[in-house]
Amino acid sequence: MKRLHVDSLESPVGTIVLVEDEGRLCSLDYADYEQRMLLLLERRYGPVSLEPQADPCGFSSRVRRYLEGDYHSLDEIPVNTGGTPFQQEVWQALRSIPPGQTLSYGALASKLGRPTASRAVGRTNGLNPVAIVLPCHRVVGADASLTGYAGGLERKRWLLNHESQTS
8 A cells, every 4th residue: 555645734725635755746636625636646556545744845834835925835846746648748837837827728738739639738637636736727718718627616716816916
């Protein structure tokens, strides 16, 4: 059984659950989506044991700083996403979208050199195991509408509004 460290923190968007594996963040989700998070972790690792640990690797503190307005506190958090090479490419590309800005699924696909892959980018975005840190909330519809967010559109709206405070 794979042993992972878990911590949670209260936030304006609900309880955030962080999971760390060998010094890397492997999951960040919301408590009300914990079953989805566990399913994704088990698909990836097989059986898992989540062992509580306060602020593993300082990740919880960095997320708190982000929530307090330090939008770059998440930039250097090492992640371990698993996934296919294409999924990893999409998830890493999310980090290139600056706080306070958005990009359409099609524009992200084009940025990856795959201009016809906007649907695949959208599906991959929805499977992002490390929300907020890999900012899938910054990806919007072609008309800039808020479409899809595994944590719910209200959270996506809050995160984008929060980041719009950047100067």
